[in-house]
Amino acid sequence: xxxxLVVDDSRVIRKVACKILESLDFETDEAEDGPTxxxxxxxxxxxxxxxxxxxxxxxxxxxxxxxxxxxxxTRPIVVFCTxxxxxxxxxxxxxxxxxxxxxxxxxxxxxxxxxxxxxxx
Amino acid sequence: xxxxxxxxxxDLLHRRSGLTIGADKAxxxxxxxxxxxxxxxxKDCAAMLAELxxxxxxxxEAITEAMTVNExxxxxxxxxxxxxxxxxxxxxxxxxxxxxxxxxxxxxTATGQEAYSLAMILDEIGLAAEGWKIDLIATDLSAAAIAxxxxxxxxxxxxxxxxxxxxxxxxxxxxNASWRIAERLRRMVTFRCFNLLDHYGWxxxxxxxxxxxxxxxxxxxxRAVILRKMLDVVAGDGMLVIGDKExxxxxxxxxxxxxxxxxNTASLVERKTARAL
Numbered sequence: 001x002x003x004x005l006v007v008d009d010s011r012v013i014r015k016v017a018c019k020i021l022e023s024l025d026f027e028t029d030e031a032e033d034g035p036t037x038x039x040x041x042x043x044x045x046x047x048x049x050x051x052x053x054x055x056x057x058x059x060x061x062x063x064x065x066x067x068x069x070x071x072x073x074t075r076p077i078v079v080f081c082t083x084x085x086x087x088x089x090x091x092x093x094x095x096x097x098x099x100x101x102x103x104x105x106x107x108x109x110x111x112x113x114x115x116x117x118x119x120x121x
Numbered sequence: 122x123x124x125x126x127x128x129x130x131x132d133l134l135h136r137r138s139g140l141t142i143g144a145d146k147a148x149x150x151x152x153x154x155x156x157x158x159x160x161x162x163x164k165d166c167a168a169m170l171a172e173l174x175x176x177x178x179x180x181x182e183a184i185t186e187a188m189t190v191n192e193x194x195x196x197x198x199x200x201x202x203x204x205x206x207x208x209x210x211x212x213x214x215x216x217x218x219x220x221x222x223x224x225x226x227x228x229x230t231a232t233g234q235e236a237y238s239l240a241m242i243l244d245e246i247g248l249a250a251e252g253w254k255i256d257l258i259a260t261d262l263s264a265a266a267i268a269x270x271x272x273x274x275x276x277x278x279x280x281x282x283x284x285x286x287x288x289x290x291x292x293x294x295x296x297n298a299s300w301r302i303a304e305r306l307r308r309m310v311t312f313r314c315f316n317l318l319d320h321y322g323w324x325x326x327x328x329x330x331x332x333x334x335x336x337x338x339x340x341x342x343x344r345a346v347i348l349r350k351m352l353d354v355v356a357g358d359g360m361l362v363i364g365d366k367e368x369x370x371x372x373x374x375x376x377x378x379x380x381x382x383x384x385n386t387a388s389l390v391e392r393k394t395a396r397a398l
Contacts, residue, residue, distance in 0.1 A: 041137065100286050101286040103281060103282060110278070113194075113283055116199065
């Protein structure tokens with residue numbers, strides 16, 4: 001079973017995302033901010049990370065740049081899931097090392113399609 | 122909805138578009154037709170359906186259009202598009218090298234996502250840059266759907282349903298919360314209203330026909346008639362691509378239908394016996 005870490009400061013969004021991912025046969029873990037997510041990755045590097053942009057302590061982009069420098073940090077597929085839909089944000093996320101980008105709100109169909117595109121079909 | 126109203130509606134749709142509907146869709150029918158009833162000044166759907174035995178042309182057209190299915194998304198089902206990219210185009214690249222021209226028909230394009238998906242693939246392969254002429258024709262019964270397709274503007278939801286972020290950024294420009302298809306792709310596609318029951322003569326010969334997720338809405342006889350007409354349009358070494366739910370029935374097995382690609386058969390087969398259908 002593939003392992004996904006959901007990083008979002010909203011508990012509701014984490015729960016919804018985990019529910020969708022579990023319906024797609026993922027094992028899930030949650031982190032409410034960047035530092036907690038980095039600790040989680042150091043303990044167990046997931047195959048997939050769903051990542052929010054605006055979070056306290058560390059932004060999604062800061063988390064991603066730090067992650068990519070970690071040992072095995074290039075391994076997870078990282079999908080930004082954010083309300084920021086401007087093309088400038090998208091470019092910044094991709095430059096930081098994101099593999100895909102989903103604008104909130106999203107549903108199971110969109111997430112399933114995105115994950116299929118990046119090899120989780 | 123009374124059985125008589127449903128029968129009149131089914132007759133109208135079948136006559137004008139070949140579509141079939143069942144009694145199990147009564148609630149869906151109501152929700153689709155209520156805006157039409159309001160637009161034409163009827164107090165509800167039942168009052169409008171009472172007119173159906175002798176409807177005015179404008180009303181009949183509006184009802185037919187409202188009942189058509191315009192569900193679409195970019196690179197829907199993925200496999201047919203991968204097949205197009207990896208097998209169909211490379212094969213035609215060799216076979217059409219002498220005339221450097223490809224003619225492709227999207228037979229039920231709805232709001233244009235399928236046609237633009239093909240345009241993106243062809244643009245990426247770069248045939249036009251090598252001097253190839255690409256005729257990409259996209260048709261649909263619905264005038265409203267064709268108008269949207271021509272406009273080429275999609276909501277965030279529509280855009281990210283099927284498009285990778287790279288495809289989105291490379292092929293669209295952002296307009297507030299929407300995304301507009303790049304002009305170079307929009308110009309690649311010729312959109313036109315067309316009823317699959319009409320004559321196909323204007324189409325000429327097509328190297329590839331995409332007709333996906335539409336034949337399943339027709340009854341077996343209409344499906345067979347349309348299939349036969351489409352196979353007459355497809356070049357002898359061309360390809361008809363159908364949806365993965367559309368190869369049910371004796372006329373749709375891989376053994377009987379040659380030159381037809383469906384994800385279910387997942388194979389490219391010889392077309393020469395197709396005309397035996």
